[in-house]
Amino acid sequence: MSVASRSDPVAVELARRIVSFEVDRISEQAIESSRLAILDTVGVTLAGVNEASVRKLMAAIGVSGESGPASILGTRLRATLLDAAMVNSTASHALDYDDFSQPMGGHQSVPLVCSLLALAEQEARSGLDLIRAYVIGIETEIRVARSVNFHHYDKGWHPTATIGIFGTVAACGYLLSLSQAQMATALAIATSMASGIKANFGTMVKPLHVGQCARNGLLAVLLAREGFDANTTAFEHKQGFFNVFNGTGNFNPDRIFEDWADPLEVLGEQMGLKQFPSCGSAIPAVTMMLQLRKEEAFSLEDVQAIEILLHKRRLVHTDDPDPGTPMAAKFSAQYAVCRALVSQAVRIADFEGDAFHDPEVRAMMARSTTRAHPDMADDSPNQFGAEVRVTLVNGTVLSRKVDNLPGRGIHYPMTPAELWDKYSDCAQVSLPSACVKASFDRLLGLEKLRDIRELTALLRP
Incomplete structure (x- = not known):
């Protein structure tokens, strides 16, 4: 179907798919994948709640009390549904440590998880209810992404927010x-609440995009439930979402509906969890540097030059040889890769305080260059490839390359020990140790929880 021949508006057809979704299509593997993504998102939210961006947001909107239907994770605070969704979702992206998806061109879980948690807490819904809504939210946002990417992404929109909002609506509405x-x-x-531009990457505004997306998506659902009206041709209208955000000829609505939920997007191999707290576009190169450092015998004094080769699309926002803030360091491929070289690990602490000024890391950055990989085509279906090359003073060139590594997912899962290491490292920032372990165990059995408040009670220290 094309826009011209479609009998119903895009919003109506999409709504039909969402509300009639057959939950028995959600396999055990889909439940497991969703459970792990939700666990991971809760973990990074607990790590991000004390970040300056989140503290300033709470001060600005007046979140300071212990009453309200929804928890501010990692604190004793409670708030309204909309404020909790906004604060928690901002926290979930504050460290840029959350999962990401190639088709979406952004982060698929953070637009959904915290708004769903707030809503499920108020409504006393089950863990399985939350997982089902999450699956539907992922299906919706990635299908919309397929209809507009990668023109949408390259133009400068932040798809996590501009597209993620439709996932928020689908999940919370369901x-x-x-x-x-x-x-x-x-x-x-x-469609009128979608917003977020990449010019603000590397600043506090980037995680605010996600908070705004979660709040606005939930607000859209609550307004619709109250009888608010809107133009249901707002996607395909000549001044609607597709034409305004992408422009004529740069979108294909048919891709939303082709093979809907077959297979489920939540089972896609082009998405995954982050093992390192840096921009996802740099993670393949970080992984290759860690592999090279582990497998080759050389010292830092032996290093003459470092070359970082990424897919062209990954370079636009990661080619930063001199990051000036901890947040900017997350978007510097040079910093993240050289940190991996120097420390043989990349941790949360490496993006805090003055860590990005580490003289050893800076010395390696001064010897590094970054460019687009000549063997990675612009239109390749695999756009998370990377190669790192280290030239030693004796002329030896050491290298490691991966063709595509969009995080740790179905094709390359994190081990139970790795999951625990990341979750505990994140959660201990705001929870006592007993709550860290107990909440981790609850999340591992999320689909068995009869009331999500059994979990949220453990996420408040």
């Missing part, structure tokens, strides 16, 4: 059992 008409209206409302 959890609240919106009717088809209400869901279509909520999606149409969301």
Whole structure:
């Protein structure tokens, strides 16, 4: 179907798919994949809640009390649904340590998890309810992404927010059992609330995009439930989402509906968890440097030059030879790769305080160059490839290359020990040790929880 021949508006057809979603299509593997993504997102939220961006946001909107239907994770604070969704979702992206997806061109879980947790906490819903809503949210946002990417991404929009909002609407609307008409209206409302530009990457505004996305998506759902109206042709209208955000000829709505949920997007191999707290675009190169450092015998004094080769699309926001803040360091491929070389690890602490000024790392950065890999085509389906080359003073060139590594996912899963290492490292920032272990165990059995409040009670120190 094309825009011209479609009998129903895009929002109406999409709403039909969402509200009629057959939950028995969610396999055990899909449940496991979703559970791990939710666990990972909760962990990075607990790590991010004390970041300056989150503290300043809470001060600005007046979140300071212990009453309200929803928890501010990692604190004793409570707030309204909308404020909790905004604060927690900002925290979930504050460290840029959350999972990411190639088709989406961004981070698939953070637009969904914290808004769903707030809603499920208020409504006393089960863990399985939350997982089902998450699956539907992922399906929706990545299908919309397929209809507009990569023109949308290259133009400068931040897809985590501009596309993620439709996942928020689908997930939260499904959890609240919106009717088809209400869901279509909520999606149409969301077209006017989608926002976020990549010019603000490397600043506090980037995680705020996610908080705003989660709040706005949930607000769109609540408005639709109250009978608010909107133009359900807001996607395909001549001044609607597709034409305004992408421009004529740069989108294909048919891709939203082709083979809908077959297979489920949540089982896609082009998405994965982050093992390191830096921009996902740099992670393949970080992984290759760690591999090279582990497998080759050389000292830092032996290093004459370092070459970092990434897919062209990954370089636009990671080619930063001199990051000036801890947040900017997360978006510097040079810093992340040279930190891996020097420390043989990349941890949260490496992006805190003055760590990015480490003289040993800076010395390696001064010897590094970054460029697009000549063997990685612009239109390749695999756009998370990387190669690192280290030239030693004796002329020896050591290298490691990976063709595609979009995080740790189905094709390359994190071990139970790696999952625990990341979660505990993150959660201990704001929770006592007893709550860290107990919440981890609850999350591992999320689909068995009858009431999500059994989990959220453990996420408040």
